[in-house]
Amino acid sequence: AQSVTQLDSQVPVFEEAPVELRCNYSSSVSVYLFWYVQYPNQGLQLLLKYLSGSTLVKGINGFEAEFNKSQTSFHLRKPSVHISDTAEYFCAVSDLKGTDKLIFGTGTRLQVFP
Amino acid sequence: DSGVTQTPKHLITATGQRVTLRCSPRSGDLSVYWYQQSLDQGLQFLIQYYNGEERAKGNILERFSAQQFPDLHSELNLSSLELGDSALYFCASSATPPTTETQYFGPGTRLLVL
Numbered sequence: 001a002q003s004v005t006q007l008d009s010q011v012p013v014f015e016e017a018p019v020e021l022r023c024n025y026s027s028s029v030s031v032y033l034f035w036y037v038q039y040p041n042q043g044l045q046l047l048l049k050y051l052s053g054s055t056l057v058k059g060i061n062g063f064e065a066e067f068n069k070s071q072t073s074f075h076l077r078k079p080s081v082h083i084s085d086t087a088e089y090f091c092a093v094s095d096l097k098g099t100d101k102l103i104f105g106t107g108t109r110l111q112v113f114p
Numbered sequence: 115d116s117g118v119t120q121t122p123k124h125l126i127t128a129t130g131q132r133v134t135l136r137c138s139p140r141s142g143d144l145s146v147y148w149y150q151q152s153l154d155q156g157l158q159f160l161i162q163y164y165n166g167e168e169r170a171k172g173n174i175l176e177r178f179s180a181q182q183f184p185d186l187h188s189e190l191n192l193s194s195l196e197l198g199d200s201a202l203y204f205c206a207s208s209a210t211p212p213t214t215e216t217q218y219f220g221p222g223t224r225l226l227v228l
Contacts, residue, residue, distance in 0.1 A: 036219075043116060043204060043219035090157060100208075101147070101170055102217065104157035 002027040002093050006105035014113050015083055021076040021108045023091030033074040034092040034102065035065055044090065050074065061085070086112045117141065118220035120205050126226045132193040135223045139186055139207030145169070146188040147208075147217060148180055152201035163188055195227045 007022045025031060032051050036044040048059025055067040065076045074091060088109050092102040117140035127133055139146050148160040159172035163182035174180075177195075182188045192199060202224050206217040 041221075043118070043221045044206075045116070045219070046216050049216070100145070100162055101159040101172055102149075103159070106156045 002029075002031060002095060002103050004091050004093055004103055004105035006089075006091055006108050008108050009106065010109045010111065012111045012113065013081055016080050018079050019077065019081050019085075019110065021089050021091075021110065023074045023076065023105060025072050025074065025091075025093050027072075027093065027095065029095050031093040031095050033065075033067060034094070035059065035063070035074070035076050036090045036092060036104075037061075038088040038090065038107075040087070047076070047089075081110070081112050083112050083114060085110060116218040116220060118205060118207050118218050120203075120220040120223050122223060123221065124224050124226075126228065127195060128228055129195055129197060131195050131227075132191065133195065133225065135190040135192070135203055135205075135225075137188045137190070137205030137207075137220060139188070139205075140218055143207035143209050143218070144186065145208045145210065145215075146182055146186070147206040148174075148188070148190050149204040149206065149219075150201045151204060151222070152198075155201075157204075160190070192225070197227050200225055200227045 003026045005024045013019045034049045035047040048057045050057045050067045058064045088107045090107050091105040119138045121136045144165045147162045151157045160174040162170040180190045202222045204222045206219045208215040208217045
């Protein structure tokens with residue numbers, strides 16, 4: 001079975017500062033990895049996903065993530081955040097066996113201050 | 115706007131009652147997923163349908179059931195409601211079952227059981 005750990009429940013940061021949201025996963029099989037963002041009172045939106053190939057994945061809104069198999073991590077980064085990035089961020093995995101379901105972490109609340 | 119619609123947006127009901135949540139997937143998407151987001155359990159996969167057939171089951175209670183109709187919309191039925199069923203229920207859709215396909219999430223139905 002897979003599991004996802006998001007180490008930080010809240011990350012406060014000032015506008016234009018860099019940010020890293022941490023995600024570690026546990027799985028006995030190879031997985032696909034995803035980051036979703038949830039803005040207040042909205043559904044989840046895909047930021048980026050890792051399926052295979054280059055371990056550095058670029059997503060929307062200037063976000064990127066790096067897959068590290070040896071450390072079973074998929075940390076999300078942005079070099080300079082905006083107020084509009086304030087949201088809840090979820091890391092998720094699904095296995096390669098085609099069960100399709102996403103297993104989510106508990107989420108990290110990113111709060112950007114002016 | 116993801117293209118996935120969910121109705122109603124909010125639902126307030128009493129313990130012991132039964133409710134139906136409705137989801138219309140993006141045009142052309144054959145696969146529908148239901149997720150529950152609660153404060154204590156986080157985001158959990160409930161069930162998936164593909165082209166009218168149940169494809170995968172997660173932590174769905176026996177009091178809950180779902181179906182996907184020939185026009186591909188889906189309904190999630192929750193019965194004998196308990197206080198702990200209060201949560202945000204998301205529907206997501208994707209074009210085909212393989213997990214490389216992005217799941218697009220609707221805005222959710224917020225259920226409050228009093």
